[in-house]
Amino acid sequence: MHELGVTTAIIDQISDRLATMASPGAKVAAVRLEIGRLSGYTAESVRSCFELTATGTPLEGARLDVAEPPGRGTCQTCGQAVDLPDPLATCPGCGGTDLTVQDGQQLRVLAVELAADAEAGHPNATGSAPTG
Structure with missing residues (x-):
């Protein structure tokens, strides 16, 4: 299941970016991914891996929205x-x-939405962060 490796990399990338762009203790409310139908990854597997690998990170409990362009x-x-x-x-x-x-071959993070309490009072917490 190569989805586990790519999902772990996505979570690591978002966590690293969060550490530099948001206030300490910031949490992610939602992540929007685009997984093309020809990418070799399945949205269902990435969702399962996301739940597992987000545990103990700022992404724990975040909603995962996936667009699957043909x-x-x-x-x-x-x-x-x-x-x-x-x-x-x-x-x-x-x-x-x-x-x-x-x-249809893409796998990319489209947006990261911070939890409302993380956005308040921090100039770099925009609600969504590019991860590319």
Whole structure:
């Protein structure tokens, strides 16, 4: 389950950023992730790992919101833009397999929302923090 490693890395990255951008003891209320359907990661597994690996961190108890954009690509045989439901999809127009993926492989943190008590009175606690 490679989701455990990537989820741990996400939690570590957010915790490190929180330590430099928010007041001591700040807690995370929510994390928004984008996990493309062609990324090789499943939202359900990341959710399970998140709950486990967030224990004892500022992210413990945080809500995890996950957007799952579909795969999109272009058929190099006929030039048609195609939806790619999975990595082994074929072009619905010509049946071609020479597809260039353009979207759906991403795994990224979109936003981090701090708990309301962490935001009060701290100029760097904006409610959401980029993590890239």
